[in-house]
Amino acid sequence: MKKLILIIEDNEDIRENSAELLTLAGFEVIVACNGGQALELIGERKPDVIICDIVMGDMDGYEVLSQLKQNALTSDIPFIFSSALSEKKDQFKAWSLGAAHYLVKPFDVHELMSCIDKCLTAKPRLRKGDEYQSSS
Template sequence: MEVLILLIEDNDTIRENIEEILTLENFKVITANNGITGVALAKKYLPDLIICDILMSGLDGYEVLTQLKNDPQIPSIPVIFSTSKFENSDKERALALGVKRYLVKPFDLPTLMECINDCFP
């Protein structure tokens, strides 16, 4: 089964690095450099998983998640937040909104893969 991952990340270097890692791990990856594009791509491609930064201009990760959860045309897609926000209150807010995993940057490949594998029981 080919897994399609939508990566929403506004930092070009981080986005390109994660995309390369995921591609080498045999995932199909589509990317967006902002939340608005990310929501549009999610609606168009209905990915199996979304990895989304929180701190972005325009739509931040919380707003992306809210839009996706409130759209009846989009099935329940697991979301991993990838962020530099490490406060417990940030993590609690994300989990309350339905994020599957909360990944604090910087992270290594085993941690990323553990989070991805958690999304596919």
């Protein structure tokens, strides 16, 4: 079964190019142009990995990740930020919120694939209060 990847990106060219690249790599891909749309899609179908921009119009990527981490059904989804924000403080904030990886745009396709592979092969961590352990 193909792994499902959600791309949250407000730039249409980046969103379409990333989706095409990942589709050609054998993934099933869904896209959202903002955080609100992404949360709706996630409510319908839980992705295996999320790739998200930080600076977006309706809500930023940090807020999207925070909302997902607060929900027991979505808190275990591996989350990769892809952003032009390249300062260490931005990366630190992303990691402190629970992001698995942080890619600075423009990034290399091999970097992206490596991050996705690491997310898909990482063993899920059980935390106090978790009711189930997902398996990839």
